[in-house]
Amino acid sequence: xxxxxxxxxxxxxxxxxxxxxxxxxxxxxxxxxxxxxxxxxxxxxxxxxxxxxxxxxxxxxxxxxxxxxxxxxxxxxxxxxxxxxxxxxxxxxxxxxxxxxxxxxxxxxxxxxxxxxxxxxxxxxxxxxxxxxxxxxxxxxxxxxxxxxxxxxxxxxxxxxxxxxxxxxxxxxxxxxxxxxxxxxxxxxxxxxxxxxxxxxxxxxxxxxxxxxxxxxxxxxxxxxxxxxxxxxxxxxxxxxxxxxxxxxxxxxxxxxxxxxxxxxxxxxxxxxxxxxxxxxxxxxxxxxxxxxxxxxxxxxxxxxxxxxxxxxxxxxxxxxxxxxxxxxxxxxxxxxxxxxxxxxxxxxxxxxxxxxxxxxxxxxxxxxxxxxxxxxxxxxxxxxxxxxxxxxxxxxxxxxxxxxxxxxxxxxxxxxxxxxxxxxxxxxxxxxxxxxxxxxxxxxxxxxxxxxxxxxxxxxxxxxxxxxxxxxxxxxxxxxxxx
Numbered sequence: 001x002x003x004x005x006x007x008x009x010x011x012x013x014x015x016x017x018x019x020x021x022x023x024x025x026x027x028x029x030x031x032x033x034x035x036x037x038x039x040x041x042x043x044x045x046x047x048x049x050x051x052x053x054x055x056x057x058x059x060x061x062x063x064x065x066x067x068x069x070x071x072x073x074x075x076x077x078x079x080x081x082x083x084x085x086x087x088x089x090x091x092x093x094x095x096x097x098x099x100x101x102x103x104x105x106x107x108x109x110x111x112x113x114x115x116x117x118x119x120x121x122x123x124x125x126x127x128x129x130x131x132x133x134x135x136x137x138x139x140x141x142x143x144x145x146x147x148x149x150x151x152x153x154x155x156x157x158x159x160x161x162x163x164x165x166x167x168x169x170x171x172x173x174x175x176x177x178x179x180x181x182x183x184x185x186x187x188x189x190x191x192x193x194x195x196x197x198x199x200x201x202x203x204x205x206x207x208x209x210x211x212x213x214x215x216x217x218x219x220x221x222x223x224x225x226x227x228x229x230x231x232x233x234x235x236x237x238x239x240x241x242x243x244x245x246x247x248x249x250x251x252x253x254x255x256x257x258x259x260x261x262x263x264x265x266x267x268x269x270x271x272x273x274x275x276x277x278x279x280x281x282x283x284x285x286x287x288x289x290x291x292x293x294x295x296x297x298x299x300x301x302x303x304x305x306x307x308x309x310x311x312x313x314x315x316x317x318x319x320x321x322x323x324x325x326x327x328x329x330x331x332x333x334x335x336x337x338x339x340x341x342x343x344x345x346x347x348x349x350x351x352x353x354x355x356x357x358x359x360x361x362x363x364x365x366x367x368x369x370x371x372x373x374x375x376x377x378x379x380x381x382x383x384x385x386x387x388x389x390x391x392x393x394x395x396x397x398x399x400x401x402x403x404x405x406x407x408x409x410x411x412x413x414x415x416x417x418x419x420x421x422x423x424x425x426x427x428x429x430x431x432x433x434x435x436x437x438x439x440x441x442x443x444x445x446x447x448x449x450x451x452x453x454x455x456x457x458x459x460x461x462x463x464x465x466x467x468x469x470x471x472x473x474x475x476x477x478x479x480x481x482x483x484x
Contacts, residue, residue: 003251005314006206006234008118011402012072013392014353015065018322019075019099020050020084021373022356023057029104030054032097041373050084051373055095055104059111068359068385069392072118072351074208076322078105081129085322085371087122087210088129088177092195109203118205120236125192126214127171127178130160135179150188151179172214183217193227200228206236208258208316212248213241221253238316242284249311256315259350260285261303263319269296269416270340270433271331279325279365287330293433297411304349304406313403315350319358322371326355326364333363336476339387340431343454343478346391347401347420347429359388394453394480400425410442415473417442426483430456432473444469447483454479 024041038052045051055078065073077086080094095105112119128135134147142156152170159165160176167176181188196207207228212221228235239248241257248254267275267287275288291299304312319341320326331337338358345352357364357374361381364370395401404422411417414434420427428449432438446460446467456479457472473479 003310005255006236010313012351014072015070016074016355020053023061025056029056045368055100055108059108074120077122090131120206123207124210126211127180200231209239212239249307259315259317265299271337274331279330293411293416297408312349317350318353320355325366329363428481431478435475438473449481452480
């Protein structure tokens with residue numbers, strides 16, 4: 001079977017937005033909650049508080065994203081919900097009125113598409129919420145409800161709020177606020193398929209699927225792909241699977257997954273023993289123990305061999321998300337860790353994804369701290385921002401960084417170097433994660449070179465027959481050269 005994935009994803013740079021925390025509209029557009037008492041924007045977030053971000057605010061920030069080089073936005077859930085993160089879905093057909101409703105989303109979608117930017121939504125199809133109408137009917141009418149078989153109810157009475165009693169139904173991760181769908185029920189299956197089709201036809205460019213591994217019904221995700229691709233063959237389907245995803249990346253289900261298998265070793269290599277273990281506990285990726293270059297090279301090669309190349313090119317690569325602490329905080333505030341990891345991210349096969357605020361140095365420990373309000377301009381780390389801008393620009397300029405072959409060229413101690421090659425273009429990327437100057441001798445053919453990014457020396461000794469290559473890098477730095 002020939003695997004087909006959306007071509008645009010291979011060339012995309014994604015930006016993940018948590019809608020309540022990215023931007024509030026600066027215009028008098030709110031019809032509801034005009035005078036709401038929101039949490040202070042700059043205050044540390046709480047588990048249940050709202051800061052009042054909305055989709056109009058995102059629309060007003062599209063110029064900023066475009067200037068950064070972003071070509072696709074992935075939103076955490078935007079549908080009506082009684083939680084600031086909106087994973088507790090009430091209505092899959094209504095954008096939350098706090099965010100501006102369906103009309104604000106349509107305006108955002110049109111403005112994004114006018115800039116050739118794609119929009120991917122979060123599909124929470126494993127579970128709904130206690131406020132979901134169909135489940136609410138069950139709460140009101142018990143076993144007499146026509147929707148009983150839409151959920152996994154074990155006995156009566158159900159207890160959706162009182163923790164002193166068993167819930168008597170399945171909730172995601174035993175959370176009674178999140179009743180799990182019965183996907184074996186053909187009506188539930190059809191309901192979810194129709195939601196997926198509806199928003200694709202509305203104009204969205206793909207779905208990010210929340211905990212899709214929880215759905216065990218045979219053929220479910222195959223049908224999901226068929227229905228979505230029939231509505232838009234270029235739609236992107238990306239699953240939230242943290243580990244080995246070969247089961248879902250066979251070409252019949254997802255186009256890619258959130259590539260935590262890249263994030264873990266990349267953080268372990270670039271941040272090393274700076275990793276704050278409190279910020280990575282209980283998460284299904286492992287940015288520890290510290291890695292040296294040979295181990296990193298072996299791990300990257302292992303991950304690159306997991307999936308067909310067509311799938312590798314449409315993986316969603318990331319360093320942080322709403323489910324993790326931010327890299328800056330994981331690394332104890334060490335900017336170099338962020339920069340080195342970002343250099344590896346932007347030069348790796350697949351679509352890089354920036355978690356909102358990481359590009360301006362926003363810190364954040366584990367949830368809810370990793371979901372802070374996007375900082376005011378005065379609080380930006382402009383050096384990190386410039387670093388991101390340069391790398392994103394290089395990725396857009398050089399096709400080899402997007403779809404070229406990836407080959408390890410050198411991996412010893414703290415120095416890691418690799419090439420990306422496409423046609424007659426070859427780029428060499430090298431990093432030194434150590435705290436002292438590095439001077440190494442990779443086996444590279446003598447070529448004319450041009451330094452594209454960073455600082456370093458790449459020379460050949462022409463006095464010897466072997467033309468020995470010497471690569472020099474300052475501590476905690478990286479560089480990109482183009483072979484001419």
